[in-house]
Amino acid sequence: MRKGVFYGVGVGPGDPELITIKARKILNEVDVIICPEKRESAGSFAYKIAKEHIKSNAEIIYLTFPMVYDENELQNKWGENASIIAKMISNGKTVAFITLGDPTIYSTYMYLLHYLKKYDIEVKTIPGITSFCSVSSSLNMPIAEWEEGFSVVPLRKGDNDKLKRALDNFENVIVMKPANDCKILASELLKRGLENNFVLISKCGTEEERIITDINVIINEKIPYLSTIIIKKNGLKIYKY
Amino acid sequence: MRKGVFYGVGVGPGDPELITIKARKILNEVDVIICPEKRESAGSFAYKIAKEHIKSNAEIIYLTFPMVYDENELQNKWGENASIIAKMISNGKTVAFITLGDPTIYSTYMYLLHYLKKYDIEVKTIPGITSFCSVSSSLNMPIAEWEEGFSVVPLRKGDNDKLKRALDNFENVIVMKPANDCKILASELLKRGLENNFVLISKCGTEEERIITDINVIINEKIPYLSTIIIKKNGLKIYKY
Numbered sequence: 001m002r003k004g005v006f007y008g009v010g011v012g013p014g015d016p017e018l019i020t021i022k023a024r025k026i027l028n029e030v031d032v033i034i035c036p037e038k039r040e041s042a043g044s045f046a047y048k049i050a051k052e053h054i055k056s057n058a059e060i061i062y063l064t065f066p067m068v069y070d071e072n073e074l075q076n077k078w079g080e081n082a083s084i085i086a087k088m089i090s091n092g093k094t095v096a097f098i099t100l101g102d103p104t105i106y107s108t109y110m111y112l113l114h115y116l117k118k119y120d121i122e123v124k125t126i127p128g129i130t131s132f133c134s135v136s137s138s139l140n141m142p143i144a145e146w147e148e149g150f151s152v153v154p155l156r157k158g159d160n161d162k163l164k165r166a167l168d169n170f171e172n173v174i175v176m177k178p179a180n181d182c183k184i185l186a187s188e189l190l191k192r193g194l195e196n197n198f199v200l201i202s203k204c205g206t207e208e209e210r211i212i213t214d215i216n217v218i219i220n221e222k223i224p225y226l227s228t229i230i231i232k233k234n235g236l237k238i239y240k241y
Numbered sequence: 242m243r244k245g246v247f248y249g250v251g252v253g254p255g256d257p258e259l260i261t262i263k264a265r266k267i268l269n270e271v272d273v274i275i276c277p278e279k280r281e282s283a284g285s286f287a288y289k290i291a292k293e294h295i296k297s298n299a300e301i302i303y304l305t306f307p308m309v310y311d312e313n314e315l316q317n318k319w320g321e322n323a324s325i326i327a328k329m330i331s332n333g334k335t336v337a338f339i340t341l342g343d344p345t346i347y348s349t350y351m352y353l354l355h356y357l358k359k360y361d362i363e364v365k366t367i368p369g370i371t372s373f374c375s376v377s378s379s380l381n382m383p384i385a386e387w388e389e390g391f392s393v394v395p396l397r398k399g400d401n402d403k404l405k406r407a408l409d410n411f412e413n414v415i416v417m418k419p420a421n422d423c424k425i426l427a428s429e430l431l432k433r434g435l436e437n438n439f440v441l442i443s444k445c446g447t448e449e450e451r452i453i454t455d456i457n458v459i460i461n462e463k464i465p466y467l468s469t470i471i472i473k474k475n476g477l478k479i480y481k482y
Contacts (some may be wrong), residue, residue: 022258
């Protein structure tokens, strides 16, 4: 374990066994584990996943990364978090920041790196299993094959622009955070005759996992935050699950 | 380890430590490891990665999955491979098929499942780290952040259609198999003024790893088969690597 290095560690989609050997080694060796929180005392799903791999005397530190659109608030808070980390590193501690899924796909960790630049700290990023690979594996279903392309879009409330572009241009579309606007999602699927070409999984890999292929459920029920939809315009191709 | 189950195991991008704990456990327990080959005696990069995790007395079997477009040849060969696997399973062996990266993204394994359906075998797919997550992690660079989308397209010789659609519609574009037509790739980048907005990595994580950000290299040199390009229209955002 090298001193003065800041590790960003992807802990995967939820199952502690879907952590890589490299990630486990780092979690088991560093002095400090940083757990990001959306707001104070919100808790950390990433920590629950990583917990069994972290050494018993590691220091666990929660840092808040508010999900706000106020540029000033973000810069102040994130700059403050970066300085906390930089101080630990300069004190000779080894530090790992844990992040759900993969660190390079919609992760708070990547925004933090921007604020760490001025401290000239060495950074090593350890990839993780993304939620969409986990979902498609648990369904025994390809995301893309042969010459197909695919696209990944986050769904924002009231905004169907990205979803439309994706559906217009790609055979396979993954929608992140579909719970943000299920009405828009259902409407685009119905408009295109794709009501039988999607699968939604919520809380994949947990005891509360639910697989939804009925468009009426999306329209009428509350979909959990931790959900992913895969839309396959050429047909679902699910091997028995 | 359950008898009568066929495992599809993603072994990740190249580094044996980027295999998951779950994948390692399965590789260390099954009776038979199936290594796919493009042609007879071509060898298997997936096997090189997995090797140290496979138990010493496991049976290693190479099956050929020719990369041809002849529908009949494919169906015969793949049907034959499926029957070989089905026979092993019915003889009570545990069998794992290893695949580079993630099994659900452009993997031969997924095509095979189609031919396995008639045998009514239970299948479990274990996700892996995809090449593009590995590449972006090794660069400390986000694939997508905030409200951005991204798309993944394979490049086929002489065909710029998918690449164009991706670049027209998404902030972030990952091109798989860019070596198939570097001329088309360079031309689309130059046309859009994106000649400083891409990074190409070949043989990521190996001793021969090479990082290319100069468009002239893409135009004038031979790019290896195992390469990935990430194009970021909003700027590269690489933390020191």
